[in-house]
Amino acid sequence: MPQDDLLDAIRAIAGDGGVIAGAELAKRPGDWLGFSSCMAAAIVRPRSTDELSRIMRLCHARRQPVIAAGGLSGLVHGTDAAGHELQISFERMRAVEAVDPVGRTMTVEAGVPLQAAQDAALEHDLIYAVDLGARGSATIGGTVSTNAGGNQVVRYGMTRENVLGLEVVLADGTVLSSMNHLLKNNAAYDLKQMFIGSEGTLGLVTRAVLRLHPRPLTIATALLAVDDFDGITGLLSLCSGRLGAMLTSFEVMWQSHYRAIAIDSGRHQPPLPAGHAYYVIVEASGMDPGRDEAFFTALMEETLAGGLAADAVIAASGAQRGAIWGIREDIPGIMAAMMPCAVFDVSLPVTAMPDYVAGLTASVDAEWTGQGKLMVFGHLGDGNLHISVAPRPWSEEARHRAEELVYRPLEAIGGSISAEHGIGLEKRAWLSSSRTPEEIATMRLLKAALDPLNLLNPGKVLIPEDSSA
Structure with a gap:
């Protein structure tokens, strides 16, 4: 349990509201759905990179472990905290600092919600292309720490491909500022890549430079019913070949998902009837309003005529597009059903x-x-x-x-x-299923070099070598 004088010293740095403890802490959720409560000794809310740096210097001197938290939408217990740990929240670091519409970059603080970054880009006819169902709660820092993917990876790649620069506070309070705005920068090691996907175990991301893309002028969305997996692979090959870079999303719901969410839950108006093996969302975006809609419609008709799809519906409005994606992204509905x-x-x-x-x-x-x-x-x-x-x-x-x-x-x-x-915690025992012993050993070397006292998200990702957990 942190000593009161440590919390007092942190309060002196972070100001009013910089530390949440005691009775107020009990009101804080442990996850975005409210299924759990925050179990940390206290929540620390810095207002800047400098404040976090000073706070981490204190924690390093006291060997005080900390847990980084974004929008609390992680699914593998990456933000779980114990009673002797402090939770670092970035909820007071939510500034969109700058948008460069010519260089197509955006500079943001780590606590900016993904949706807010997307909206800020749209004001300049640009998009931040990382997109996922939890866009309203997930933060930029959280998506960077997990290398989030989402619905548009087919076209734009994972978070790793959409981050140009980072600012990170290391375990001892050192500020590593690599706020690169250049698309091409081969000046030795690209240090930011160590922190993208490292789940806050190597450093705490405080700011990021995001890569933006031109806003598409057209978006076409279809839901198709397919009766066998050969139809799925044929459909993917056809859409990839014909649409090329226009193909933005290719999502598939097995019958179990579609029936439970679109039919049985009563939460949606089903666009297609149940009874098919698979339901596919195909989405394309482009820059030619005079051509794109007709081309997409003709392609969807071809899938029906060629027997790849058994049924199909094309969204005729933004509301219909939202209704199709609503079935795919209804996480509360999945929780209720499962x-x-x-x-x-x-x-x-x-x-x-x-x-x-x-x-x-x-x-x-x-x-x-x-x-x-x-x-x-x-x-x-x-x-x-x-x-x-x-x-x-x-x-x-x-x-x-x-x-x-x-x-x-x-x-x-x-x-x-x-x-x-x-x-996080849940999958670490299975890491050797996907990574070689040499890879895991190198991960341990990085952790030992950057966080020798094991203060940052301790126990996450890698099982401690002295533990049988």
């Missing part, structure tokens, strides 16, 4: 997906004698599936068994236990 459940985020070759999901379905049915539930959807265009397994009856032992069923088959097909959500 909780308690174990949530997974895996990647694997597209061609391996049908056998993998079929095997997983059979394993879940056999393990829980037909009582377990399975839901699958994801960013199929970039090889990423989101999987929810609901063992019945639920127990921690059942959750661990679900992990085995999901993760074990991935090793043989070259898959990954984490496509975009990170490792």
Whole structure:
């Protein structure tokens, strides 16, 4: 437990409201859905990089561990804190500092919500292309720390491809400022890449330079029903070949997801009837209003005429587009249908997906004698599936068994236990399934070099070598 004099010293740096402790702390949620409470000793809210640097110098001198928190939308317990740890919140660092419409960059503080960054870019007819369902709560710092992917990776890549520069506070308070604005900069090591995807274990991101893109003038969205996986791969090849760089998203919902969310939940007006094996969202964006809509419509008609799709609907308005994506992004609906459940985020070759999901379905049915539930959807265009397994009856032992069923088959097909959500606490025991011993050893070297006292997100990503956890 931090000593009161440490919290007093932090208050002197961070000012009024800079530390939340005591009765006020009990009111703070531990996650964005409000399922848990904050368990940290206190929440520290710096207002600037300089304040955080000074605070970390104090924590380093006292060997005080800290946990970084963004929008609390992580799914692998990366922001969990214990009673002896301080949570560092960036909620008072939410400035969009600058937008350069010519250089197509944006400079932001780490606490800026993803949606706010997207809106600021749109004011200049530009877009920040990283996009995900939790855009209203996820922060730039959080998406950088997990190398978030989302719905537009097919066209724009992961967060890593959309960050040009970073400012980071190291464990001892050192400020590493690499606020590069250049698209091409080969001046030795690109240090920012160490921190993107490292989940706050190597340093705390405070500011970022984001890469922006021209705002598309057209967006076309279709939902297609497909009856076999050959139709999925054929559809992906056709859309990739014909649309090229215009293809922005290629999302697939297995029947289990579509039926539960679009039909059974009563939360949506289903655009297509149930009964098909797969439901595919194809979205394209372009710059030619006179051509793009007709081209996209003709392509969707071709998928029907060629037998790749059994049914299709094209959004005729922004509201209809939102309704289609609403089914795909209804995380509260998934929670309502599946909780308690174990949530997974895996990647694997597209061609391996049908056998993998079929095997997983059979394993879940056999393990829980037909009582377990399975839901699958994801960013199929970039090889990423989101999987929810609901063992019945639920127990921690059942959750661990679900992990085995999901993760074990991935090793043989070259898959990954984490496509975009990170490792956190829940997946660290499985890291060797996706990384070699040499890679993990190098990760430990980096951690020891940058955070020798193990103060930053301790226990996350890498199991401590002196622990049997």
